Amino acid sequence: MFKYDLKKTLSEKVFIFWSMIFPLALMSCFYWAFGGIYDIENSIDTRSVGVIYESDNEFATYFGDVLEQIASEEDAILSVSEVTDKAELYGLLEQSKIDGVYLVKEDSIEVLMNPKYSATDSMILKAFGNFYVREYDMIEDAVTSGNIGAVATILDGMNEDADYMSKEEGIFAQAPNPYLWYFYSTLVMGILFQAMSGIYIVEQLQADLGVRKVAMRTSVSPVPKSRLIVSVYLSRLLVALGISAVTIILMNRLFKVPVGNRLPQLILLVVAANMFAISMGEMFGLFFKGSMSSRSGKGTGVIMASVFLSGEMIATLPGVFERYAPIVNDINPATVLNFALYRLVYYEDLTTFYIEIAKIVLVTVVFLVIATMKLRRQKYASL
Amino acid sequence: MSKQVIKVDNLVKRYKELIALDHFSMEVNEGEVLGLLGPNGSGKSTTINCILSLLEFDGGDIEVFGKEMTPKSYDLKRLIGVVPQEVAVYDEFTVYENVDFFCGLYVKNKDERKKLVKEAIEFVALQDFVKFRPKKLSGGLLRRLNIACGIAHKPKLIFFDEPTVAVDPQSRNNILEGILKLRDGGATIVYTSHYMEEIEQICDRVIIMDKGQAIASGTVDELKGMIKKSELIRIEVHGVDEQTLNKINEFKNIYTVNYEDDVLKVEAGSGKHNVIDIINILQENGFKLRKIFSEQPTLNDVFLELTGKELRDD
Known part of the structure; x- marks a missing residue:
């Protein structure tokens, strides 16, 4: 039964189109249209910074050494200005001749940015500063306690993950990189289109809805409804995950859109998102009125609205909601999934990411329980 | 059983x-x-x-x-x-x-x-x-x-x-x-x-x-x-007069006799000799018969008689 459910799902090209081909086509448009302006490769190009030392302790001295080391590497992400005079550096920053200024204090580092720089620029410079502070503190603690083994472990760790923001912040405290936001929105849109698959599940299992009465045939068979539901749901989820995996790989390889290097969390996100989308589709199929095509049409409308409000066409829109009506972002699945993906790629602390995933999983479970209860119904008022 | x-x-x-x-x-x-x-x-x-x-x-x-x-x-x-x-x-x-x-x-x-x-x-x-x-x-x-x-x-x-x-x-x-x-x-x-x-x-x-x-x-x-009618006889014949029609109507198995446009329609009850009896009387009176049809009752007739309407509306 599962084999045939899988075959049926795979042969429904419409899902592959809406969940993979269409999003990739949109991504191609973004890539060609905005690639020159928001080149992601450029976003990790060298940033020039100035440094003002307000302290001359070891914390400050080592920071200077680390900066020098980074600036000397091939394809360095930072270059350090020769200028050390405070007023002169502020002037260069004002004239956009440098990207930022590190203000090195006793045991902290402040980053001064020109307000017109993008959030990504800001993120990178802040991330580096925060990273240094945290690692220095940890090494200092380890040395003070005489735990040399711990120092070695910390140094190993430093070589692995230096790209994340170390401190949790609201994503829209500063506008996110719109280029990336479009890509992530489009990916999320593709996943949410798996809701159509959920609508098909309802059509396939509910005898009073099918255009062709196949559901009637399965309903009078000796196979319990619960087994039919599990089989068809798992087959559709499996295909949806395959589609998402291919889309993400192509997005990453063709358009160089970063997806981070936390594979388990990325898989968790993709599984949760697809399960949510399919179960949401089941809700559309069960509770929207009208023919199946009418239900599909209404479902598509909801998805498009959700994706639009998440910033698919206007990347700053979620930021506006964050400021004036945060509830819109909180209840919009596309925005929640975008947030989660953005956090996964750019934030070191994943607490909020896990909270977002937990929310999605919770809603999915509620949807699944409702759908299963409704779909397990064996008798109908009319056929 | x-x-x-x-x-x-x-x-x-x-x-x-x-x-x-x-x-x-x-x-x-x-x-x-x-x-x-x-x-x-x-x-x-x-x-x-x-x-x-x-x-x-x-x-x-x-x-x-x-x-x-x-x-x-x-x-x-x-x-x-x-x-x-x-x-x-x-x-x-x-x-x-x-x-x-x-x-x-x-x-x-x-x-x-x-x-x-x-x-x-x-x-x-x-x-x-x-x-x-x-x-x-x-x-x-x-x-x-x-x-x-x-x-x-x-x-x-x-x-x-x-x-x-x-x-x-x-x-x-x-x-x-x-x-x-x-x-x-x-x-x-x-x-x-x-x-x-x-x-x-x-x-x-x-x-x-x-x-x-x-x-x-x-x-x-x-x-x-269950129904009264058991046979519908249709005969294409020219110029049948009133007297002959009355004679046909007098047979005991005959329920209705209708003559229109050179077609004689007779509804008869069960009986083996309905058709031959009618043919005989027409020939005895000198009428030349062209075509003869005998239709047995259908379930539609049963339905029609029981409900007063046709079984199929198409």
Whole structure:
């Protein structure tokens, strides 16, 4: 039964189109249209910074050494200005001749940015500063306690993950990189289109809805409804995950859109998102009125609205909601999934990411329980 | 006495104000083809869906193979096959895959299933189309596939719900012959249709339904015996006079005599010599006969006499 459910799902090209081909086509448009302006490769190009030392302790001295080391590497992400005079550096920053200024204090580092720089620029410079502070503190603690083994472990760790923001912040405290936001929105849109698959599940299992009465045939068979539901749901989820995996790989390889290097969390996100989308589709199929095509049409409308409000066409829109009506972002699945993906790629602390995933999983479970209860119904008022 | 396979007692089904089944009762005996005959909306499909426990109903009892039928009567469902009114197959699967999928809902063993699927496909003569998808099949072939999907697991009780709608005459005959073969193989069959010719051709017993009620039941001959008229005689003849018409009307088996546009129509009761008696009297009076037709009463006549309306409105 599962084999045939899988075959049926795979042969429904419409899902592959809406969940993979269409999003990739949109991504191609973004890539060609905005690639020159928001080149992601450029976003990790060298940033020039100035440094003002307000302290001359070891914390400050080592920071200077680390900066020098980074600036000397091939394809360095930072270059350090020769200028050390405070007023002169502020002037260069004002004239956009440098990207930022590190203000090195006793045991902290402040980053001064020109307000017109993008959030990504800001993120990178802040991330580096925060990273240094945290690692220095940890090494200092380890040395003070005489735990040399711990120092070695910390140094190993430093070589692995230096790209994340170390401190949790609201994503829209500063506008996110719109280029990336479009890509992530489009990916999320593709996943949410798996809701159509959920609508098909309802059509396939509910005898009073099918255009062709196949559901009637399965309903009078000796196979319990619960087994039919599990089989068809798992087959559709499996295909949806395959589609998402291919889309993400192509997005990453063709358009160089970063997806981070936390594979388990990325898989968790993709599984949760697809399960949510399919179960949401089941809700559309069960509770929207009208023919199946009418239900599909209404479902598509909801998805498009959700994706639009998440910033698919206007990347700053979620930021506006964050400021004036945060509830819109909180209840919009596309925005929640975008947030989660953005956090996964750019934030070191994943607490909020896990909270977002937990929310999605919770809603999915509620949807699944409702759908299963409704779909397990064996008798109908009319056929 | 043959075993009872289905027993429906006082079944009531309402759709809001509309009463679809009004205290409907029926029994189906093992090994027979029972026909449910009635116009569209008379309650035939509703009856089947109630028996299959797909539809909620408002009153009455249903027993299948001596047990109460419920949605979770999986042991009973295993013995039942359904050929629904609409073609219920997956467009994405080939002919073979469709039959295999639906057979797989009943039979888990792969080898056994393979044999059953092959037999079902041969039974409906679709061997040359096993790799075709439904969209490539004609209406008649689709209907045959619909049947194969419903019978592949060799059910003991099969419901055919108007399986010949929109089917060409040749395919229709194949389907009807197939149904008789299934009966001869030991299956009990419930067959619904609003085509009286089909019912007459294959059914051992018939229940005529109208407005959710069984208005008559019995064998085809028993049903025809219930009505006054048994023969309609049509003779093309020129210039028959009033006196001759009165003589014909005086025969004891004659109910009505009508002469119009050189066609004499006579409705007669049962009797072996109706036609020859009328021919004799016409020839004795010097009339030259052109064409003679004698039509036996149909189930439509039975329905017409019982309800005052035609069985088919198309």
